[in-house]
Amino acid sequence: MTKELIAYIRNLYQEPNAFIPLHEPRFLGNEKKYVLDAIESTYVSSVGAYVDQFEEMMCDVTGAEHAIAIVNGTNALHLALVLAGVESNDEVITQPLTFVATANAISYINAIPHFVDVDMDTMGLSPTILESYLEEIAEVKNGVCYNKKTGRRIKACVPMHTFGLPMRIDLLVEVCDKYKIFLVEDAAESIGSYYKEKHIGRYGKLGVFSFNGNKTITCGGGGAIITDDENIAKRAKHLSTQAKIPHKWDFVHDEIGYNYRMPNLNAALACAQLEKLEGFVKNKRETAEKYMAFLNQYKDEVSFKKEIDGAKSNYWLCALEFLEEKQKDEFLELTNQKGIMTRPVWRLMNHLPQFSSFPKSDLSNSEYLEKRVVNITSSVRVK
Numbered sequence: 001m002t003k004e005l006i007a008y009i010r011n012l013y014q015e016p017n018a019f020i021p022l023h024e025p026r027f028l029g030n031e032k033k034y035v036l037d038a039i040e041s042t043y044v045s046s047v048g049a050y051v052d053q054f055e056e057m058m059c060d061v062t063g064a065e066h067a068i069a070i071v072n073g074t075n076a077l078h079l080a081l082v083l084a085g086v087e088s089n090d091e092v093i094t095q096p097l098t099f100v101a102t103a104n105a106i107s108y109i110n111a112i113p114h115f116v117d118v119d120m121d122t123m124g125l126s127p128t129i130l131e132s133y134l135e136e137i138a139e140v141k142n143g144v145c146y147n148k149k150t151g152r153r154i155k156a157c158v159p160m161h162t163f164g165l166p167m168r169i170d171l172l173v174e175v176c177d178k179y180k181i182f183l184v185e186d187a188a189e190s191i192g193s194y195y196k197e198k199h200i201g202r203y204g205k206l207g208v209f210s211f212n213g214n215k216t217i218t219c220g221g222g223g224a225i226i227t228d229d230e231n232i233a234k235r236a237k238h239l240s241t242q243a244k245i246p247h248k249w250d251f252v253h254d255e256i257g258y259n260y261r262m263p264n265l266n267a268a269l270a271c272a273q274l275e276k277l278e279g280f281v282k283n284k285r286e287t288a289e290k291y292m293a294f295l296n297q298y299k300d301e302v303s304f305k306k307e308i309d310g311a312k313s314n315y316w317l318c319a320l321e322f323l324e325e326k327q328k329d330e331f332l333e334l335t336n337q338k339g340i341m342t343r344p345v346w347r348l349m350n351h352l353p354q355f356s357s358f359p360k361s362d363l364s365n366s367e368y369l370e371k372r373v374v375n376i377t378s379s380v381r382v383k
Protein backbone atom coordinates (compact mmCIF):
# COMPACT_ATOMS: atom_id res chain seq x y z
CA MET A 1 0.00 0.00 0.00
CA THR A 2 2.74 2.47 0.99
CA LYS A 3 4.41 2.59 -2.43
CA GLU A 4 1.06 3.05 -4.12
CA LEU A 5 0.05 5.80 -1.71
CA ILE A 6 3.36 7.63 -2.28
CA ALA A 7 2.68 7.60 -6.04
CA TYR A 8 -0.88 8.71 -5.36
CA ILE A 9 0.22 11.66 -3.21
CA ARG A 10 2.85 12.77 -5.75
CA ASN A 11 0.20 12.76 -8.43
CA LEU A 12 -2.41 14.45 -6.25
CA TYR A 13 -0.04 17.29 -5.38
CA GLN A 14 1.52 17.40 -8.88
CA GLU A 15 4.95 17.07 -7.31
CA PRO A 16 6.87 14.30 -9.09
CA ASN A 17 10.17 14.65 -7.22
CA ALA A 18 10.39 17.42 -4.62
CA PHE A 19 9.95 17.05 -0.85
CA ILE A 20 6.29 17.32 0.15
CA PRO A 21 5.68 18.74 3.63
CA LEU A 22 2.80 17.58 5.81
CA HIS A 23 0.99 20.90 5.78
CA GLU A 24 2.21 24.16 4.30
CA PRO A 25 0.48 27.54 4.32
CA ARG A 26 -1.01 29.07 1.17
CA PHE A 27 -0.95 32.85 0.62
CA LEU A 28 -3.05 33.32 -2.49
CA GLY A 29 -5.18 36.35 -1.69
CA ASN A 30 -4.87 39.74 0.01
CA GLU A 31 -2.11 38.74 2.45
CA LYS A 32 0.63 41.01 1.07
CA LYS A 33 -1.75 43.87 0.49
CA TYR A 34 -3.14 43.87 4.03
CA VAL A 35 0.25 43.39 5.71
CA LEU A 36 1.75 46.27 3.70
CA ASP A 37 -1.26 48.35 4.58
CA ALA A 38 -0.75 47.59 8.28
CA ILE A 39 2.92 48.61 8.01
CA GLU A 40 2.06 51.83 6.20
CA SER A 41 -0.55 52.67 8.81
CA THR A 42 2.21 52.38 11.49
CA TYR A 43 -0.29 50.41 13.59
CA VAL A 44 1.69 47.19 13.71
CA SER A 45 1.15 46.34 17.36
CA SER A 46 -1.88 45.25 19.32
CA VAL A 47 -4.11 48.22 18.49
CA GLY A 48 -5.27 48.53 14.90
CA ALA A 49 -8.08 48.22 12.41
CA TYR A 50 -7.16 44.68 11.37
CA VAL A 51 -7.46 43.40 14.93
CA ASP A 52 -11.02 44.73 15.09
CA GLN A 53 -11.79 43.41 11.62
CA PHE A 54 -10.39 40.00 12.45
CA GLU A 55 -12.57 39.77 15.56
CA GLU A 56 -15.65 40.67 13.50
CA MET A 57 -14.75 38.10 10.86
CA MET A 58 -14.30 35.42 13.52
CA CYS A 59 -17.83 36.16 14.76
CA ASP A 60 -19.15 35.91 11.20
CA VAL A 61 -17.35 32.64 10.50
CA THR A 62 -18.26 30.89 13.76
CA GLY A 63 -21.57 32.55 14.59
CA ALA A 64 -20.25 33.50 18.05
CA GLU A 65 -21.36 36.75 19.70
CA HIS A 66 -17.82 37.75 20.65
CA ALA A 67 -14.30 36.99 19.48
CA ILE A 68 -11.07 38.13 21.11
CA ALA A 69 -7.84 38.09 19.10
CA ILE A 70 -4.97 36.50 21.06
CA VAL A 71 -1.27 36.23 20.34
CA ASN A 72 -1.33 32.44 19.91
CA GLY A 73 -3.48 29.40 20.62
CA THR A 74 -1.57 28.27 23.71
CA ASN A 75 -1.97 31.63 25.42
CA ALA A 76 -5.62 31.72 24.32
CA LEU A 77 -6.12 28.38 26.12
CA HIS A 78 -4.32 29.68 29.20
CA LEU A 79 -6.48 32.80 29.29
CA ALA A 80 -9.66 30.78 28.65
CA LEU A 81 -8.89 28.65 31.71
CA VAL A 82 -8.31 31.77 33.81
CA LEU A 83 -11.67 33.08 32.56
CA ALA A 84 -13.24 29.74 33.46
CA GLY A 85 -12.17 30.37 37.04
CA VAL A 86 -9.58 27.59 37.18
CA GLU A 87 -7.21 28.08 40.10
CA SER A 88 -4.07 26.46 41.38
CA ASN A 89 -4.64 22.86 42.57
CA ASP A 90 -7.94 22.48 40.66
CA GLU A 91 -8.28 19.49 38.38
CA VAL A 92 -9.03 20.02 34.70
CA ILE A 93 -10.31 17.08 32.66
CA THR A 94 -8.69 16.70 29.26
CA GLN A 95 -7.72 13.97 26.85
CA PRO A 96 -4.26 12.36 26.74
CA LEU A 97 -4.36 12.29 22.94
CA THR A 98 -3.70 15.94 22.14
CA PHE A 99 -0.99 18.43 21.26
CA VAL A 100 1.07 19.30 24.33
CA ALA A 101 -0.26 22.89 24.43
CA THR A 102 -3.54 21.69 25.97
CA ALA A 103 -1.82 20.16 28.98
CA ASN A 104 0.74 22.99 29.17
CA ALA A 105 -1.98 25.63 29.41
CA ILE A 106 -3.58 23.77 32.33
CA SER A 107 -0.19 23.58 34.03
CA TYR A 108 0.50 27.33 33.68
CA ILE A 109 -2.16 27.87 36.38
CA ASN A 110 -0.66 25.11 38.54
CA ALA A 111 -3.87 23.22 37.94
CA ILE A 112 -3.78 19.46 37.45
CA PRO A 113 -4.54 17.86 34.09
CA HIS A 114 -6.71 14.79 34.61
CA PHE A 115 -6.65 12.53 31.58
CA VAL A 116 -9.81 10.78 30.37
CA ASP A 117 -10.01 8.47 27.36
CA VAL A 118 -11.13 9.34 23.83
CA ASP A 119 -13.61 7.66 21.50
CA MET A 120 -11.98 5.48 18.84
CA ASP A 121 -13.73 7.07 15.88
CA THR A 122 -13.53 10.81 16.69
CA MET A 123 -10.28 10.60 18.72
CA GLY A 124 -11.90 13.26 20.92
CA LEU A 125 -12.83 13.07 24.62
CA SER A 126 -15.50 10.39 25.07
CA PRO A 127 -18.73 11.64 26.69
CA THR A 128 -19.79 8.10 27.67
CA ILE A 129 -16.44 7.22 29.21
CA LEU A 130 -16.32 10.57 31.01
CA GLU A 131 -19.81 10.11 32.40
CA SER A 132 -19.23 6.64 33.84
CA TYR A 133 -15.83 7.74 35.15
CA LEU A 134 -17.29 10.79 36.91
CA GLU A 135 -19.99 8.58 38.40
CA GLU A 136 -17.22 6.62 40.04
CA ILE A 137 -14.86 9.41 41.16
CA ALA A 138 -16.84 12.64 41.39
CA GLU A 139 -19.49 14.23 43.56
CA VAL A 140 -21.23 17.57 43.31
CA LYS A 141 -21.56 19.53 46.56
CA ASN A 142 -23.19 22.98 46.63
CA GLY A 143 -22.86 23.25 42.88
CA VAL A 144 -19.14 22.39 42.88
CA CYS A 145 -17.70 19.17 41.48
CA TYR A 146 -15.09 17.37 43.59
CA ASN A 147 -12.86 14.41 42.95
CA LYS A 148 -13.76 12.10 45.87
CA LYS A 149 -10.34 10.42 45.71
CA THR A 150 -8.14 13.53 45.79
CA GLY A 151 -10.54 15.98 47.43
CA ARG A 152 -9.68 18.51 44.74
CA ARG A 153 -12.20 20.56 42.82
CA ILE A 154 -12.84 19.47 39.20
CA LYS A 155 -13.31 22.91 37.75
CA ALA A 156 -13.13 22.60 33.99
CA CYS A 157 -13.01 20.25 31.04
CA VAL A 158 -10.96 20.88 27.89
CA PRO A 159 -11.84 18.49 25.08
CA MET A 160 -9.91 18.74 21.82
CA HIS A 161 -11.29 18.13 18.32
CA THR A 162 -8.49 16.03 16.90
CA PHE A 163 -7.17 17.04 13.47
CA GLY A 164 -10.36 19.04 12.87
CA LEU A 165 -12.65 16.02 13.29
CA PRO A 166 -15.62 17.05 15.44
CA MET A 167 -16.22 14.92 18.55
CA ARG A 168 -19.61 14.21 20.15
CA ILE A 169 -19.51 17.61 21.74
CA ASP A 170 -23.26 17.95 22.36
CA LEU A 171 -23.19 14.91 24.65
CA LEU A 172 -20.11 16.23 26.40
CA VAL A 173 -21.96 19.49 27.11
CA GLU A 174 -24.67 17.43 28.88
CA VAL A 175 -22.16 15.58 31.04
CA CYS A 176 -20.35 18.80 32.01
CA ASP A 177 -23.65 20.55 32.80
CA LYS A 178 -24.73 17.65 35.00
CA TYR A 179 -21.47 17.79 36.96
CA LYS A 180 -21.17 21.61 37.01
CA ILE A 181 -17.92 21.52 35.08
CA PHE A 182 -16.94 24.54 32.96
CA LEU A 183 -16.43 23.50 29.33
CA VAL A 184 -13.64 25.09 27.28
CA GLU A 185 -13.26 23.68 23.77
CA ASP A 186 -9.77 23.37 22.38
CA ALA A 187 -10.83 24.07 18.81
CA ALA A 188 -7.27 25.01 17.81
CA GLU A 189 -7.37 22.61 14.85
CA SER A 190 -10.99 23.12 13.91
CA ILE A 191 -11.63 26.45 12.20
CA GLY A 192 -14.24 25.64 9.54
CA SER A 193 -15.43 22.42 11.27
CA TYR A 194 -19.07 21.95 12.30
CA TYR A 195 -21.10 19.54 14.36
CA LYS A 196 -24.85 19.43 13.79
CA GLU A 197 -24.65 22.69 11.82
CA LYS A 198 -23.00 24.59 14.68
CA HIS A 199 -19.38 25.72 14.41
CA ILE A 200 -16.91 23.88 16.63
CA GLY A 201 -15.87 26.04 19.57
CA ARG A 202 -19.43 27.25 20.14
CA TYR A 203 -20.58 24.32 22.27
CA GLY A 204 -18.36 25.21 25.21
CA LYS A 205 -18.76 28.44 27.18
CA LEU A 206 -15.45 29.33 25.55
CA GLY A 207 -13.80 28.10 22.36
CA VAL A 208 -10.15 28.52 21.48
CA PHE A 209 -8.50 28.64 18.03
CA SER A 210 -4.93 28.67 16.74
CA PHE A 211 -3.54 30.29 13.60
CA ASN A 212 -0.05 28.88 13.87
CA GLY A 213 1.91 28.27 10.65
CA ASN A 214 0.79 24.67 10.27
CA LYS A 215 -2.92 25.19 10.86
CA THR A 216 -5.70 25.35 8.22
CA ILE A 217 -5.30 29.11 8.07
CA THR A 218 -2.38 31.00 9.58
CA CYS A 219 -1.20 34.45 10.51
CA GLY A 220 2.31 33.37 11.48
CA GLY A 221 1.33 33.06 15.09
CA GLY A 222 -2.11 33.82 16.41
CA GLY A 223 -5.11 32.64 18.35
CA ALA A 224 -8.64 33.59 19.29
CA ILE A 225 -11.22 33.02 22.00
CA ILE A 226 -14.91 32.95 21.13
CA THR A 227 -17.85 33.18 23.51
CA ASP A 228 -21.50 34.24 23.62
CA ASP A 229 -21.06 35.68 27.12
CA GLU A 230 -20.58 39.43 27.04
CA ASN A 231 -19.04 39.68 30.50
CA ILE A 232 -16.49 36.98 29.79
CA ALA A 233 -15.66 38.65 26.48
CA LYS A 234 -15.03 41.98 28.22
CA ARG A 235 -12.88 40.31 30.81
CA ALA A 236 -10.94 38.46 28.11
CA LYS A 237 -10.10 41.73 26.41
CA HIS A 238 -9.18 43.35 29.71
CA LEU A 239 -6.93 40.54 30.94
CA SER A 240 -5.23 40.15 27.56
CA THR A 241 -4.26 43.84 27.50
CA GLN A 242 -2.37 43.89 30.84
CA ALA A 243 -5.66 44.62 32.65
CA LYS A 244 -5.39 48.23 31.55
CA ILE A 245 -8.41 50.43 32.13
CA PRO A 246 -9.13 52.12 28.78
CA HIS A 247 -8.08 55.77 29.00
CA LYS A 248 -6.74 58.29 26.47
CA TRP A 249 -3.40 58.84 28.19
CA ASP A 250 -3.32 57.38 31.67
CA PHE A 251 -1.92 53.94 32.49
CA VAL A 252 -3.96 52.31 35.24
CA HIS A 253 -4.12 48.56 35.66
CA ASP A 254 -6.57 47.08 38.14
CA GLU A 255 -5.33 43.47 38.42
CA ILE A 256 -2.59 41.18 37.18
CA GLY A 257 -3.00 40.94 33.42
CA TYR A 258 -1.27 39.46 30.40
CA ASN A 259 0.23 40.80 27.21
CA TYR A 260 -1.76 38.40 25.08
CA ARG A 261 -3.27 40.62 22.36
CA MET A 262 -2.67 39.71 18.71
CA PRO A 263 -0.57 42.35 16.90
CA ASN A 264 -2.21 44.22 14.03
CA LEU A 265 0.48 42.92 11.67
CA ASN A 266 -0.60 39.34 12.33
CA ALA A 267 -4.27 40.31 12.26
CA ALA A 268 -3.77 41.72 8.74
CA LEU A 269 -2.53 38.32 7.62
CA ALA A 270 -5.34 36.62 9.52
CA CYS A 271 -8.03 38.70 7.77
CA ALA A 272 -6.67 37.80 4.35
CA GLN A 273 -6.52 34.13 5.31
CA LEU A 274 -10.05 34.08 6.73
CA GLU A 275 -11.31 35.37 3.38
CA LYS A 276 -9.99 32.11 1.91
CA LEU A 277 -11.31 29.77 4.58
CA GLU A 278 -14.34 28.45 2.73
CA GLY A 279 -12.34 27.56 -0.37
CA PHE A 280 -9.57 25.97 1.71
CA VAL A 281 -12.00 23.76 3.60
CA LYS A 282 -13.73 22.72 0.37
CA ASN A 283 -10.36 21.82 -1.12
CA LYS A 284 -9.29 19.87 1.97
CA ARG A 285 -12.57 17.97 2.12
CA GLU A 286 -12.10 16.97 -1.52
CA THR A 287 -8.58 15.76 -0.71
CA ALA A 288 -10.02 13.65 2.12
CA GLU A 289 -12.63 12.18 -0.25
CA LYS A 290 -9.91 11.27 -2.72
CA TYR A 291 -7.84 9.54 -0.04
CA MET A 292 -10.89 7.63 1.18
CA ALA A 293 -11.74 6.40 -2.29
CA PHE A 294 -8.13 5.39 -2.98
CA LEU A 295 -7.59 3.65 0.35
CA ASN A 296 -10.80 1.66 0.11
CA GLN A 297 -8.90 -1.08 -1.70
CA TYR A 298 -6.50 -1.50 1.28
CA LYS A 299 -9.13 -1.95 3.97
CA ASP A 300 -7.37 -4.96 5.43
CA GLU A 301 -4.30 -2.84 6.27
CA VAL A 302 -5.41 0.66 6.98
CA SER A 303 -8.45 2.88 7.46
CA PHE A 304 -8.93 6.60 6.88
CA LYS A 305 -10.18 8.53 9.94
CA LYS A 306 -13.56 9.87 8.81
CA GLU A 307 -15.93 12.41 10.32
CA ILE A 308 -18.89 10.93 12.22
CA ASP A 309 -22.55 11.42 11.26
CA GLY A 310 -23.62 15.02 11.80
CA ALA A 311 -20.05 16.29 11.64
CA LYS A 312 -18.42 18.40 8.93
CA SER A 313 -14.66 18.27 9.36
CA ASN A 314 -12.19 20.76 7.94
CA TYR A 315 -9.84 17.75 7.56
CA TRP A 316 -6.96 19.89 8.81
CA LEU A 317 -4.67 16.87 8.90
CA CYS A 318 -5.77 13.69 7.21
CA ALA A 319 -5.17 10.67 9.42
CA LEU A 320 -4.79 6.94 8.82
CA GLU A 321 -5.15 4.13 11.32
CA PHE A 322 -3.14 0.99 10.72
CA LEU A 323 -4.26 -2.43 11.85
CA GLU A 324 -0.83 -3.19 13.30
CA GLU A 325 1.81 -1.01 14.95
CA LYS A 326 4.54 -2.54 12.81
CA GLN A 327 2.79 -1.46 9.59
CA LYS A 328 2.66 2.10 10.92
CA ASP A 329 6.41 2.11 11.66
CA GLU A 330 7.24 0.82 8.19
CA PHE A 331 4.93 3.37 6.62
CA LEU A 332 6.58 6.29 8.47
CA GLU A 333 10.03 5.00 7.56
CA LEU A 334 9.38 4.61 3.84
CA THR A 335 7.31 7.75 3.23
CA ASN A 336 9.80 10.02 5.00
CA GLN A 337 12.68 8.34 3.22
CA LYS A 338 10.92 9.02 -0.10
CA GLY A 339 10.46 12.72 0.61
CA ILE A 340 6.83 12.60 1.69
CA MET A 341 6.55 13.94 5.19
CA THR A 342 4.28 11.88 7.42
CA ARG A 343 4.22 11.67 11.21
CA PRO A 344 2.73 9.65 14.02
CA VAL A 345 0.01 11.03 16.26
CA TRP A 346 1.43 12.77 19.36
CA ARG A 347 2.74 10.73 22.26
CA LEU A 348 0.03 10.54 24.87
CA MET A 349 0.39 13.28 27.47
CA ASN A 350 0.57 10.73 30.29
CA HIS A 351 3.60 9.21 28.58
CA LEU A 352 5.55 12.49 28.81
CA PRO A 353 7.61 12.77 31.99
CA GLN A 354 6.17 16.14 33.04
CA PHE A 355 2.59 14.79 32.98
CA SER A 356 3.12 11.13 33.86
CA SER A 357 2.13 11.40 37.53
CA PHE A 358 -1.26 13.05 36.98
CA PRO A 359 -4.58 11.23 37.52
CA LYS A 360 -6.17 9.32 34.64
CA SER A 361 -9.00 7.00 33.68
CA ASP A 362 -8.44 3.75 31.85
CA LEU A 363 -6.86 4.92 28.58
CA SER A 364 -7.20 1.84 26.35
CA ASN A 365 -8.55 3.68 23.32
CA SER A 366 -5.87 6.38 23.44
CA GLU A 367 -3.17 3.72 23.90
CA TYR A 368 -4.50 1.82 20.89
CA LEU A 369 -4.59 4.92 18.69
CA GLU A 370 -1.16 6.15 19.79
CA LYS A 371 0.38 3.03 18.28
CA ARG A 372 -1.51 3.10 15.00
CA VAL A 373 -2.41 6.61 13.82
CA VAL A 374 -0.37 8.73 11.40
CA ASN A 375 -0.94 11.96 9.49
CA ILE A 376 -0.44 12.24 5.75
CA THR A 377 -0.05 15.15 3.32
CA SER A 378 -2.93 17.56 3.87
CA SER A 379 -2.00 20.99 2.48
CA VAL A 380 -4.49 22.82 0.30
CA ARG A 381 -3.82 21.68 -3.29
CA VAL A 382 -2.97 24.58 -5.59
CA LYS A 383 -2.04 22.77 -8.77
Ligand SMILES: *Cc1c(COP(=O)(O)O)cnc(C)c1O
Nearest residue numbers: 072073074099101188210211212
Ligand atom coordinates in the same frame (compact mmCIF):
# COMPACT_ATOMS: atom_id res chain seq x y z
C1 LIG B 1 -1.86 24.23 17.59
C2 LIG B 1 -2.54 23.79 18.81
C3 LIG B 1 -2.56 24.57 19.99
C4 LIG B 1 -1.70 25.75 20.22
O1 LIG B 1 -1.69 26.73 19.33
P1 LIG B 1 -0.41 27.69 19.09
O2 LIG B 1 -1.05 28.78 18.30
O3 LIG B 1 0.59 26.91 18.35
O4 LIG B 1 0.05 28.17 20.43
C5 LIG B 1 -3.32 24.14 21.06
N1 LIG B 1 -3.99 22.98 21.02
C6 LIG B 1 -3.98 22.19 19.94
C7 LIG B 1 -4.75 20.94 19.96
C8 LIG B 1 -3.23 22.55 18.81
O5 LIG B 1 -3.20 21.74 17.75
